[in-house]
Amino acid sequence: MQLMGDALTVLGSRLGFAWDPVNRQSYLVRHGNHPGLPIQIRAGVTLGERVLTLPLAQEGQSFEFVDQEMTATTMTLSGIDPETGIHVKLTARIPFRPRDNFFSTVPVIYLSLEVDRLPSSYRWIAQYDETVEGKLFLGFSGEGFAFSSALESNAAGIEAVYESVVLRPQDEGDHQSGIRTEEETISCRDHISILSGVWEDDCVTASFSLGKGMKGDSLSLAWCAWDQPVLNVLGHRSPFKYTQSFAGLDQVVEWSIRHADEVADNSEKVDRILSNHTLGESTSKLLAQTLHAWLLNTWWVVRDNGQDWFTVWEGNCYFHSTVDVEYTQGPFYLAFWPELLELELNEWPFFGKDGKLLLGERGEGTLYLSHDMGVFGDSTKQYYPHEMEVEESTNYILLAFAHWRRSGKDATIVRHSGFIRKLMAFIACCDTTGNGIPDKGCANTVDDASPAIQYGSEQVYLGVKSLAAIQAGIQILRHAGDADAKELEVYEQYAQTALATIEEKGWLKDHYAVTLSRTMDGTVDPWTGEPKTGELLGWDAYHIYTVNGLSLLDMVGHRTGLLDERLRLDMETATDKTLGRYGCRHTSYEDTENEGQFIPGLASHSGKVGWISMNMLRDIAAAYRGLDLFHLIENYWSWQTTTNTQQVALFFETFYGNNLSFYPRGVAVFGYLDAAAGFVYDAVAGKQSFAPVRGSLQVPILLFADWERGTVPLVKSSFEGGRLTYRVE
Structure with missing residues (x-):
């Protein structure tokens, strides 16, 4: 090569x-x-x-x-x-x-x-x-x-x-x-x-x-x-x-x-x-390159109490185990090494923050996660300059739930059920209008995007994640016996309301909106702390984030109730409207008015920027709904070769702007193998199923690999009598 x-x-x-x-x-x-x-x-x-x-x-x-x-x-x-x-x-x-x-x-x-x-x-x-x-x-x-x-x-x-x-x-x-x-x-x-x-x-x-x-x-x-x-x-x-x-x-x-x-x-x-797969040479290269980038960022030490402490630097930003980055890497852990995710799930609760910091008395008794667990040579506290309250809180619950269902081990969710309960309470409190969609604490990880994507209130992206996290949290609390029937009923109602709101108000004929809100009134720029007002440009644009909160749940077979036919159409149209040479941008809206912030080593702004790993999560969710977008791997690999043939950067996350290099997040591509096979595995319920996304397919199921012997089950699909069939060898 x-x-x-x-x-x-x-x-x-x-x-x-x-x-x-x-x-x-x-x-x-x-x-x-x-x-x-x-x-x-x-x-x-x-x-x-x-x-x-x-x-x-x-x-x-x-x-x-x-x-x-x-x-x-x-x-x-x-x-x-x-x-x-x-x-x-x-x-x-x-x-x-x-x-x-x-x-x-x-x-x-x-x-x-x-x-x-x-x-x-x-x-x-x-x-x-x-x-x-x-x-x-x-x-x-x-x-x-x-x-x-x-x-x-x-x-x-x-x-x-x-x-x-x-x-x-x-x-x-x-x-x-x-x-x-x-x-x-x-x-x-x-x-x-x-x-x-x-x-x-x-x-x-x-x-x-x-x-x-x-x-x-x-x-x-x-x-x-x-x-x-x-x-x-x-x-x-x-x-x-x-x-x-x-x-x-x-x-x-x-x-x-x-x-x-x-x-x-x-x-x-x-x-x-x-x-041992038929997804193409570019997939093989990305599996290797992204693993190399992830390894470059890993730290594994042992505390004086004997507890293992595993963290992953956030590439050239050097934050330890950023929650949203590790969430994006979730398919890798679920398919490849669940025990490493378990270590992180036991670490993040050390960094919970009082919900009153954002919500005042409304947040009494709640907690949220904000971003990371340290930076450079210290894993001691969160260092990122602004909070991502709703997003990181939902990320933790979804990771904890998916790990439990994939591994069949409940020790983590039982140990941290009280923490999860307070995260759920915080998410619910961030909806001040009663429509099930958070309108507070909405700043998120997409820190180089337009205001609508980055910190607009009532985001569909965070609405879907909140819906999914509350549903997952209900199952966790019920299993752990950490909530009474009345409390669970309140959360059930929240989830039903959120689902109805997303489908009734978020759907715009052929795609889901970026936000339900059409103005910036009541929002705060997370970088400057300045209140914002006026029209929210790009609120109705096509974007790739609707399904971001669903891919991990797809791997364990949990469905939120969102309409699959709409989700498929949303992904098809958004891909068409945002696709460029190296992948899909955040949104079809080209932000020419936002001056944005440039903070060396932290953030920069670009009107058309896109992130490769977010494309990968979309591709995984698409495959679980019968939509094959795996050909886009050629675009992603083209960007990696374009950058790394000029300098050493390893997995370069961002294109058309920003500088997220040496990033670990590309290991999301490991989820392609499960998704291509339509592999769903819920160890708790004892459910396992396959639904290959295409014929003439062969992929290994890494979760069941015997690495020491060098053996792994293979899913092979073919067309027989005009019907897609598969077998597991």
């Missing part, structure tokens, strides 16, 4: 490599900002007087032909020298096995460099018959790094000494300047195990003598790390998850040597499962 930026990082352990082959640059991923510490990865061959290197360092002559590949657990670069037929391939690999906490967090990343000679001429360049002799080399250099032979170690290796920097927030700052930070320097002394090859000068090397079609020796390294606590969790530095298994660096080094073959074997199994 084309050369483009990529990164591979160990889950939660802050160790990995990023590379930018277009600009001949590499990075070591550690504790600080993306993409990491600049480092030169010198990988290539010496052929007589010529030194050929892969484009990961500034020095050396590049191979005439260079190719790249990515899988879930690897990234590779290869080069060919046409004159000699020499072909080299560099592979980076991590120990990643879904739902295996130990294996996936071992702080080691492997690099292997292979050499072979082509059996025949390359293109129209003739090869000579004589043996080609040369030397394979792999090493590192960079300002601030010191590499030396680790002679005192029991294992052959290289000692890497350098300093890493993590930012600490000082206060919230103000809306214009963003969050003030200070730097903390961390002294690092890592070990690079030499698994094959010989340390010579400043590289690991191996000589070769190759005839046509022959394969030479390879070089293999394992970069190992072990850190003291870095992440500040609720006021205390918490050690990394892997320290429960490894008391120090020497033990990590020993593991890296003993288990190198197992890690390689595991890669084959995991990568094979994830590529």
Whole structure:
């Protein structure tokens, strides 16, 4: 494939490599900002007087032909020298096995460099018959790094000494300047195990003598790390998850040597499962790239009380486990690794806020969530400059409900039923008109959009989410026995009213409106705090957010009562009205009047901006209603290649404006596999069903994968006698 930026990082352990082959640059991923510490990865061959290197360092002559590949657990670069037929391939690999906490967090990343000679001429360049002799080399250099032979170690290796920097927030700052930070320097002394090859000068090397079609020796390294606590969790530095298994660096080094073959074997199994589908190569690429971006943002530590603490940075915004971002990633957790979502569901309740902060006495006894659980190196409190009260509260309930039904585990909803009850009360109190649609606390995550989309009152988007969250909350409270019949009846009535309002007042012939309100009267700009009045432009536009609150519920088989025929038409018409080169914009309304806010590292405004992951959630909901929009994956991948062939950015969320790069939210694409199969699974009710969206389909059901054995059930569809059928193998 084309050369483009990529990164591979160990889950939660802050160790990995990023590379930018277009600009001949590499990075070591550690504790600080993306993409990491600049480092030169010198990988290539010496052929007589010529030194050929892969484009990961500034020095050396590049191979005439260079190719790249990515899988879930690897990234590779290869080069060919046409004159000699020499072909080299560099592979980076991590120990990643879904739902295996130990294996996936071992702080080691492997690099292997292979050499072979082509059996025949390359293109129209003739090869000579004589043996080609040369030397394979792999090493590192960079300002601030010191590499030396680790002679005192029991294992052959290289000692890497350098300093890493993590930012600490000082206060919230103000809306214009963003969050003030200070730097903390961390002294690092890592070990690079030499698994094959010989340390010579400043590289690991191996000589070769190759005839046509022959394969030479390879070089293999394992970069190992072990850190003291870095992440500040609720006021205390918490050690990394892997320290429960490894008391120090020497033990990590020993593991890296003993288990190198197992890690390689595991890669084959995991990568094979994830590529075993017929949704196209762009889907395979996005599954790998978005997983890489998500891994780059993960932190996994253990508190002093033994509680695991798992968070995910919000890309280049660096907020910890932003509720709306993790909600968008919900299909990934439900299909791939539900236990990680459970950890977050047990963490967010620490950050609840008193509903009276927004609603005064009306909010007595209620709570809401506002955005995140920290920023940079601190997971201590919410740092985003404005609240997203209704949205984040509904997101939590929907995530908790979907996790319960998918996993069959009720410990989280029982433990936090009181918290959920107060969130429900808050949502209901934000409807001050009695129509079931919140008109208070409506600022949301879409912070680069027009006022109608971003903070208009009585949004259909939030109305649907509130309806869904109240319905889900009723089932949770009933199961947990945490509400009496009268209270549940009140919520039942709220849901019925909301449903009727959305269908009667929100439907505009061929689509749902953005808001029921047609003016900005009574709203407040969340960035400036200024009251707004006047006409609400774009209130009746086409938009892609109606079904945003439904995709997780679709995966567990809960239907809200909204009319599917309307929802299908809404998605069809909105897709047609908002589709551009890289995906669908937020809305068909082009905002030319809103001056918006620009806050470095937080927000910017654009009249036509769109977000890829929000497109993905729409596509998932569409498939569960028989509408196949999966062809749009080509648009999304086109944007990723456009950006990453110019710089390393990994999953670039936003197009036509804004700068949400290195984002984890693209893993929503993992929901495509379940949605394409129409896979519904409710472990609580014991219900499982399939309804493939197209014929000639094959997709794996990741929830039931045996990752250690490398097996997974496959759903295969076909047309037989003019009828769509399927089977599960």
